[in-house]
Amino acid sequence: MSNSIPCIIMRGGTSRGPFLRMRDLPDSEAARADLLLGLMGSGHLLQIDGIGGGNPLTSKVAIVERSTHPDADVDYLFAQVDVLRRHVDFNPNCGNMLSAVGPYAIETGLVEADEGITSVRVRNLNTQRFIECQVSTPNKQVCYEGDVSISGVPGSAAGIRLSFLDVVGAKTGHLLPTGNTVDVIDGVEVSCIDAATPVVLVEASALGVQGSETAEQLDTKRDMLDRLEEIRRKAGRLMGMGDVTQSVLPKPIIVSCSDTPACTLRARYFVPHSCHKSIAVTGAIALASAISVEGTLANRMAVKAGHLESGDLLQSVTIEHPLGVMELDVSHGSGGSGDVSRVSMIRTARKIMSGDIFYPALSA
Structure with a gap:
């Protein structure tokens, strides 16, 4: 069946969704959005004909590919897929889904694992900003089990340290886009x-x-x-x-x-x-x-x-x-500048399934 692509469904932080390779998607943004809408089942309250969970936090897609940028290992494009409307927003970034980008890159061979901890350098294509992800890889394998708990997620898992670099002006180019503090x-x-x-x-x-x-x-x-x-x-x-x-x-x-x-x-x-x-x-x-x-x-x-x-x-x-x-x-x-140069936090992720995902045939 031609309308299927490889997919790993992952939880990243307090979000969940399919992780896909950019190479497996159409080049056209419009065709790409059409595929994601069908894949997630958008246009229905329950997204019953797709894998979306009927909530913005579970109607997200991470698109990852090997990066050509010298300061990055992989590129990450985030897509927010609307639950009820036939609309995909490629403008925002999602730091929660980002939590699983490092593990996904290692799982799919985009980044070779190191012993102990593997650092994955990510370029976010939505904002053109860079993030460092520190992933636990004992025996050069991604480890999801651990004792780190984060609010909003049951149980515990291995901690993933995210460091966001050069965060100021991600979309507008200015920390204070209006020029005013208030x-x-x-x-x-x-x-x-x-x-x-x-x-x-x-x-x-x-x-x-x-x-x-x-x-x-x-x-x-x-x-x-x-x-x-x-x-x-x-x-x-x-x-x-x-x-x-x-x-x-x-x-x-x-x-x-x-x-x-x-x-x-x-x-x-x-x-x-x-x-x-x-x-x-x-x-x-x-x-x-x-x-x-x-x-x-x-x-x-x-x-x-x-x-x-x-x-x-x-x-x-x-x-x-x-x-x-x-x-x-x-x-x-x-x-003494108030400008923030780096923000770091600990998140967790989990691999939920791996295989091929099917979507409705794209419109002509």
Whole structure:
């Protein structure tokens, strides 16, 4: 049967989806998107005719290939496949799916394993940024078993260290795309940040919520969601991204002070029209970066919570999200600059199946 390609389904962080080789997909982006829509079963609430899980976190695709760039081993293109609409967004990056790119590259022979730990250098084609992945490879084999637990995933697994390099301006070229630490949209203060991914930060109280609600509770607040979407669209224009109605970027994040002293801030991250059950890696990086910029909403709230003095820089950030916490190590530029040069965190991944995946015949 011609309409099948090799596939490994993997969990990466708190996301899951098929991992494919670029060489097995059509050259045309339109034909590639058509294939992915059929493969995932989009256009149906349950994605019943494909392998999507009826949720944005399980309707993701990682496309990987050997890189021609001298600073990378593999290239990684992320695709967010809409559940209900026939739409694929190749603009954002997904740091959770990225957690499994290193293991996948080793499993498929794109990178030769070293004894003990294998470093995989990844170029993300969505943002043209580079990430270092440290994968456990005892006996030169990927090891998925371990004692590392991450919020939002049951059990434990082997830790994978991700280090995001040169995160500033992933899409717009600027850490502060509007040139301001705070803008006002429809009477609401926001901070527009582009680090690993573009986001718009809004304080919970400005939207009439506590910020401690569950994802399910926030998803029922239709008026709040409509207001947040209007702010997101206007922020997109202010950030120089044009009409973002059909794009998942920028992502909105509702921020508040955590009730847990060990947590720097509390976040509710949207994808963008429903609340993420935890938080995206790239969204966490953007929020951690915002904390380092004096005057942003995130920085002001971290100062208010007593986690840093005005003008200080945090080397470690802990973000509370609906299912737990995410811890990040933050490195800054030299000379006291607030610019973030590297952000690292530990994630996990698991190989779920390997074989051929079938998709409906492509339209002519």
